Amino acid sequence: MTTTALGTWRKPPLAYVVAELVISPYYSMAAKVPGLQDRLRSAFPRTIEAKELVIDGAKPSAQPLWQLMSVDLKHGVQLGTRSISLHATSYVQSSDFLGRWAEVLDAIQAAELGAFVERAGLRYIDLIVPKEGRSPADYLAPGLRGIEPEGGSSTGAMWATAFQFDGSLVNLRAAAPAPQGLLLPPEFNALPLNKPVVMLEAEKRLKAEASIGFVDTDCIKDIAKVFDAGELLGAYAEMQKLTSKTFKAALSDIAKGEWM
Amino acid sequence: MSDTIQTRHYTARQAALLQRPPSDIIEAADSIVDVLGTRDQFTVQLNYSSTRVYGAHVNIIGAGAAGRGPAAALTAGTKVVVLSTSWPTTAPELLVDLDDYQAENSWSRWSGEAKKALQNAASTAPRQTTAAARWRVERLSSLQAAFGFTIQDLAAVLDITRPQLYKWLDATNDIKLQEASRARLATVEHMAKEWTSRSTVPLSSVSKEPLTAGGTAFALLSADVINDATVIGAFDELVGKLHGQPKSRSQRLRDAGFTRRPSVRALPSDE
Numbered sequence: 001m002t003t004t005a006l007g008t009w010r011k012p013p014l015a016y017v018v019a020e021l022v023i024s025p026y027y028s029m030a031a032k033v034p035g036l037q038d039r040l041r042s043a044f045p046r047t048i049e050a051k052e053l054v055i056d057g058a059k060p061s062a063q064p065l066w067q068l069m070s071v072d073l074k075h076g077v078q079l080g081t082r083s084i085s086l087h088a089t090s091y092v093q094s095s096d097f098l099g100r101w102a103e104v105l106d107a108i109q110a111a112e113l114g115a116f117v118e119r120a121g122l123r124y125i126d127l128i129v130p131k132e133g134r135s136p137a138d139y140l141a142p143g144l145r146g147i148e149p150e151g152g153s154s155t156g157a158m159w160a161t162a163f164q165f166d167g168s169l170v171n172l173r174a175a176a177p178a179p180q181g182l183l184l185p186p187e188f189n190a191l192p193l194n195k196p197v198v199m200l201e202a203e204k205r206l207k208a209e210a211s212i213g214f215v216d217t218d219c220i221k222d223i224a225k226v227f228d229a230g231e232l233l234g235a236y237a238e239m240q241k242l243t244s245k246t247f248k249a250a251l252s253d254i255a256k257g258e259w260m
Numbered sequence: 261m262s263d264t265i266q267t268r269h270y271t272a273r274q275a276a277l278l279q280r281p282p283s284d285i286i287e288a289a290d291s292i293v294d295v296l297g298t299r300d301q302f303t304v305q306l307n308y309s310s311t312r313v314y315g316a317h318v319n320i321i322g323a324g325a326a327g328r329g330p331a332a333a334l335t336a337g338t339k340v341v342v343l344s345t346s347w348p349t350t351a352p353e354l355l356v357d358l359d360d361y362q363a364e365n366s367w368s369r370w371s372g373e374a375k376k377a378l379q380n381a382a383s384t385a386p387r388q389t390t391a392a393a394r395w396r397v398e399r400l401s402s403l404q405a406a407f408g409f410t411i412q413d414l415a416a417v418l419d420i421t422r423p424q425l426y427k428w429l430d431a432t433n434d435i436k437l438q439e440a441s442r443a444r445l446a447t448v449e450h451m452a453k454e455w456t457s458r459s460t461v462p463l464s465s466v467s468k469e470p471l472t473a474g475g476t477a478f479a480l481l482s483a484d485v486i487n488d489a490t491v492i493g494a495f496d497e498l499v500g501k502l503h504g505q506p507k508s509r510s511q512r513l514r515d516a517g518f519t520r521r522p523s524v525r526a527l528p529s530d531e
Contacts, residue, residue: 092442093449233511
C-alpha cells in the first residue's frame with residue numbers, strides 16, 4: 001500500500017492534480033513522440049500506449065495516446081493529438097509540481113512541436129473523508145451546503161459555479177456528500193497512477209457505504225498562441241494562485257482546522 | 261482494491277523503449293573492420309569529433325605508415341582516416357578532416373583556432389535558458405529573500421555544495437534535479453513559507469541564536485533530515501525573541517513617520 005500524502009498541510013485532502021494544455025488537433029504527434037520520450041525518459045521511463053475515443057460530430061474516431069509514467073507511478077505525462085498533460089498523485093507543493101511541469105514544457109519546446117495552444121488548464125481534486133461523527137458537508141463553507149428539509153437527509157449534493165478572474169476562469173464543483181459510489185468527479189479521466197492515502201481512505205469508506213465528498217477546482221485560461229514554454233509557465237503560476245484562493249474560500253473552519 | 265487507479269482506457273502494453281544506437285560510430289567501426297580485415301585482432305577506439313582533432317601529436321606520426329586512406333564517412337562531408345594500427349593492443353585512431361589538419365603546422369593551426377574561437381565568442385548569441393531553469397532560479401531567489409543566508413549557508417541548508425548551488429543559480433544551466441534534491445528544496449521552501457508567515461525580518465538575523473532546547477535554527481535547517489515540527493517550534497521562539505529586541509534607530513524613525521527620501525538613482529521597481 002502506498003503512503004503518499006499530497007501537500008504540506010497537516011492532513012492534506014489533495015488526491016490528484018493535472019496540468020493540461022489543450023492543443024489544436026496535431027495529427028503528426030506520433031512522429032514527435034520518440035523525441036519527446038527521449039527527453040522525458042529520465043523522469044518518466046515507463047510507457048503505456050493507449051487510445052482515446054474522440055467524438056467529434058457524428059462519427060467517433062480512435063486517436064492514439066502515449067502515457068509516460070514515473071517509476072513510482074506517482075507522476076505521468078499524457079501525450080495526445082489534442083492535449084498534453086502532467087498528472088500527479090504526489091504533490092509536495094505547488095512550486096515543486098510547477099517545476100516538474102516546466103521540465104515537460106521544456107521538452108515540448110525542444111522537440112519543436114510548434115503546436116497551437118488553445119487553452120491551459122490546472123485541476124485539483126480534493127477528497128473529503130470526514131472524521132467520525134462529522135458529515136462531508138461540515139467541511140464546506142456554509143454557503144455551499146444547500147438546504148435540508150426537516151426530517152430529510154441528503155444522500156448526494158453537488159454545487160458548481162464558475163468564477164471569472166482577470167483572463168482566467170475557475171470552475172468549482174463541490175459534492176458533499178458525493179453521490180453514492182462516486183470517488184472521483186464526473187468528467188475526469190485519471191491515469192493509472194498510484195493512489196494517495198486520502199484516496200485509499202475514501203475508497204474504504206465507500207465500501208462501507210459511508211459518505212465522502214470532493215472539491216474539484218479547475219482553472220482554465222485561453223491561450224490561443226503557438227506554444228511557448230516560458231510564457232505558459234508564467235500563466236500556470238498565476239493560475240495556481242487563483243485555484244488555491246478559490247479552494248480555500250470553499251472550506252469551512254472545521255476543514256481548515258483539521259487539514260491545514 | 262487495487263493500489264493504482266483503474267481507468268477505462270487502460271490498455272497497458274509493454275512498450276519497447278526506443279533505443280537509438282549511435283549508428284554513425286558503429287558504421288565507422290564496421291568499416292574499419294573491413295579495411296583491417298586481414299590483420300590480427302585489435303581494439304577500436306574512436307577519438308572522434310566533428311569540430312576538433314584529438315590526439316594530434318601521437319597520431320600524426322603514424323599517419324603515413326599503417327593508414328589506408330579514407331575508410332568511411334561518418335557524416336556527409338566528413339572524412340575518417342585510419343592513422344595507426346601498429347599493434348593489436350593499440351587502438352587505431354580516427355581523425356576528422358585530415359587534409360586540413362596536415363596542411364598546416366601546429367602553430368598556425370593553433371592561431372587559426374584561437375582566432376576562430378574568439379570570433380565565435382564575440383558572435384555567439386547569449387545561451388538560451390529553459391522554463392525549468394528560470395523557475396528553479398526564481399524559487400531559490402524566494403528562498404534567499406526569506407532567509408537572507410549567505411551562499412555557503414544556503415548551500416548547507418539545501419544539502420549541496422557551494423559550486424552546485426552556483427550551478428543551480430545559473431539560469432542558463434539546464435540541470436535536472438535529482439529526486440532527493442527536489443524533496444529537500446520543497447521542504448526548505450515550506451520552511452521559508454512558515455518563516456515569512458511569522459516575520460518579515462530575514463531569518464539570517466537570528467538563525468544562529470541559541471535556542472532553549474539547544475542548537476540553532478540554522479543547525480536544524482541544515483540537518484540531514486529536516487524535522488518540520490521542531491523547526492517551526494524554533495521559528496516561534498525566534499519570533500518571540502525578535503519582538504523582545506529593542507528597536508533599531510531606523511525602525512524607531514519609521515514608526516515615527518519618517519520615510520526614506522527616494523534616491524535619484526532609484527529604479528522604478530524600488531518604489
